Each structure stands twice: as C-alpha cells, then as structure tokens.
Amino acid sequence: MHESPLVYKPAARFLHWLMALLVIATIPIGVTMLQPGLSRGVQDTLFILHKNGGVVILLLLLARIAYRIANPPPPLPAHVPHSQRLMAEAVHLALYALLLIMAVSGFVRVSAGGFPIEALDALGLPRLPKSEAVAAFAKAVHANARYALVALMLAHIGAALYHGLVRKDGVLARMWPARRG
Ligand code: HEM
Numbered sequence: 001m002h003e004s005p006l007v008y009k010p011a012a013r014f015l016h017w018l019m020a021l022l023v024i025a026t027i028p029i030g031v032t033m034l035q036p037g038l039s040r041g042v043q044d045t046l047f048i049l050h051k052n053g054g055v056v057i058l059l060l061l062l063a064r065i066a067y068r069i070a071n072p073p074p075p076l077p078a079h080v081p082h083s084q085r086l087m088a089e090a091v092h093l094a095l096y097a098l099l100l101i102m103a104v105s106g107f108v109r110v111s112a113g114g115f116p117i118e119a120l121d122a123l124g125l126p127r128l129p130k131s132e133a134v135a136a137f138a139k140a141v142h143a144n145a146r147y148a149l150v151a152l153m154l155a156h157i158g159a160a161l162y163h164g165l166v167r168k169d170g171v172l173a174r175m176w177p178a179r180r181g
C-alpha cells in the first residue's frame with residue numbers, strides 16, 4: 001500500500017499511545033488528589049500513583065525524545081499545506097516541551113520539598129537538597145503549565161480527529177496502532 005512508508009515506526013507509535021494513556025490518567029489523578037474531604041487512604045494512594053507514574057512518564061519521555069532524534073518522523077502526505085505542517089510541528093514540539101516541564105517541575109517540587117518519591121527512594125537514589133524556595137517555584141510552574149498542556153492536548157486531539165473523521169486523509173493512520181492494508 002502506498003501509505004505504508006508514511007506511517008510512524010512501531011516503536012514511535014507504541015511510545016505515543018502508552019504515554020498518551022499515562023498522561024491522560026495522570027492529570028485527573030493530580031487534580032483529584034488535591035480535593036478537600038478525601039479520606040487519608042485515598043489521598044495517599046492517589047499521590048503515590050501520581051508521583052511515581054509521573055516519574056515513569058519522565059523516563060519514557062527522555063527515551064522517546066532520544067528515539068525521535070535518531071528516527072525522524074516520516075514526511076506528511078503531499079496534500080497537507082505548508083501552514084498546517086508548520087502548525088503541527090510547533091504543537092508537537094510544544095507538547096514535548098510541556099511534558100518535560102510538567103514532569104521535571106513535579107519531581108523538583110517533591111524532591112526539593114523533602115517529600116518521598118517511593119520508587120526512587122526504594123532504589124536508594126539521592127534526593128535534591130532541601131529548599132523551600134526551589135520547591136515553591138517548581139510548585140507554581142507545575143500548577144500553571146498544566147493549563148497550557150491541557151489546551152495543547154485538546155488542540156492536538158481535535159486536529160487528529162478532524163484528519164481522521166472529516167478529511168480522512170491518512171494523517172491519523174500514521175499514528176494509529178493497527179497497520180492498514
Ligand atoms: C507529565 C507529567 C505530569 C503531569 C501531566 C502532572 C499533572 C499534574 C496536575 C494537573 C496537578 C494538579 C495541579 C493543581 O490542581 O494545582 C498536579 C499536581 C501535583 N503533581 Fe503532578 N504531574 C506530572 C508529573 C509529576 C511528577 C513527576 C511529580 C513528582 C514526582 C508530580 C507531583 C505532583 C504534586 C506533589 C502535585 C500537588 C501540587 C501541590 O502541592 O499543590 N507530578 N500534577
């Protein structure tokens with residue numbers, strides 16, 4: 001099929017969908033765990049999931065960025081206009097940057113705040129030096145950058161669905177898990 005050279009490699013698609021699931025789960029967990037009135041047990045569980053899941057996202061993200069540099073994506077279909085190519089590239093770059101900012105600021109907020117990250121502590125990894133100022137800065141970054149991340153995710157998912165359902169132009173299929181044909 002002539003589309004096949006235009007799809008993302010299996011490893012790129014695997015990382016995309018695994019990380020999409022993790023990030024889409026992590027955001028509501030982060031918001032829910034801060035709500036007043038939760039029982040201690042529920043809140044602790046959500047915090048453990050969020051912090052350690054966030055570290056998994058950070059490690060996957062670093063692997064994915066390295067993989068992406070070594071394996072540039074396939075060219076977009078010829079009919080996609082230049083302005084849309086630039087827009088897609090800008091949104092993808094911003095998504096990577098915001099995921100990095102979210103994951104690093106979350107890590108710094110917890111580690112420099114002197115709180116546990118259970119999986120890393122179990123591995124005996126050292127914490128950052130304790131600093132209220134650094135932790136407070138990272139906390140503000142983490143709380144604010146999420147709005148940009150959510151807005152970009154919505155724009156990204158909207159554009160992908162527009163290509164897949166309205167234009168039906170093969171762009172969604174580039175990332176879709178099942179190979180066509
Ligand atoms: C891409 C990864 C991540 C995303 C998308 C994310 C998202 C969020 C969101 C949406 C909130 C709620 C913010 C609010 O309502 O003010 C939050 C809070 C929080 N996150 Fe993350 N997070 C990520 C990674 C991490 C990591 C790696 C850690 C720590 C190891 C972490 C620790 C926290 C903590 C401690 C809070 C509570 C902040 C506070 O004290 O007010 N997050 N996160």
Ligand code: HEM
Binds near residue numbers: 019073092093160173
């Ligand atoms: C759940 C619905 C989603 C759909 C349908 C979707 C669809 C797609 C498609 C079709 C592409 C390829 C675009 C192209 O050919 O240029 C793509 C790329 C990308 N997606 Fe998604 N996506 C979804 C969720 C997400 C989420 C939640 C994130 C981030 C948290 C994300 C981050 C990215 C990134 C960074 C790229 C660029 C890949 C690269 O070239 O390195 N996606 N997505």
